[in-house]
Amino acid sequence: MQIQVLNSLPTDIDTIFQFYDMAVAHQKKVFNKHWQGFSLELVHTEVAENRQYKILVDGVVACVFAVTFNDKLIWADRDHDSIYIHRIVTHPEYRGYSFVKEIIKWAKEFAIANGIKYIRMDTWADNEKLLEYYTSCGFDFVGVVTMEQTKGLPKHYEGISLSLFEIIV
Template identity: 35%
Template sequence: MEIKNCTLSDGNEILLLYQAARNLQVQRKMVMWPPFEKSFIEREIQEGKQWKITSGDVIACNWVVTFEDKEIWGERDMKDAIYIHRICTNSTLRGNRYIDNIVEWSRGYASQTGKRFVRLDTLGNNTKLIEHYTSAGFNFLGMFELTDTSSLPSHYQDEPNCCLFEIDLHAT
């Protein structure tokens, strides 16, 4: 297993992972991600935002990291955190708790980049995801209603209730 930035040659595989995730979201009656354009994914890759865990020649899991998220975190976003978005696990490799690898990696990455927090969000009252993220070390801060979602992807307009999670690297 290896964690590294995605490359442009990963674009199609990432799109397939996202489609599988959308299928699972429909099946489980969760808030569904919109389809993402390949050009959007490629731009994130070029900006160094897309990360992956590989297992052999396969992307086992991928996610996006950003350094600001004002639309979701509001006044809490003080440029002191990394924000994890769109964690997506290869459907043939679910159940391997890649979230634990992501948490371990993200703690180091946040520390290396001078950040205090690792944060993520999920939409709706998804009790299984709340349990999943808290079992991996995130503190559940609660559910908040987003007020200005105009610049966010469409699924944020469809479900304004957002669960916020963080890990404080300075906490004991």
């Protein structure tokens, strides 16, 4: 089995949105919150800026995720020297492949090559299952933030609290 982490291409955008639709359907089944959709412009920008990624298993897209290098509204004064991982979606046929660990491995290499000190991510503060999973993957829980300013963030950030996680590279 060959696993590759590659930049997404403009031709992957339909696949990315299919993955987001699968994620929302899954979130609705297993949790009381779900994503509220993402703009096509956002994803186009991420692809153009090489911040949207795909994980291939034997040449087939099995997972997608996005990154950013600033996240001031969520991380406030701690927003520096970081790569932030967002919107990890695994195709249902590939659940159990530990793609978060693959993403961490990739992110550590990226961080070292680019002088980045932290790998960070967030999730809903009351999603116990994900909180346990992210810490089991090597993230440290570093606190909870309640979102007050969300302009520019996807709609699902409105009026929520987030658990924050990081790995020091």
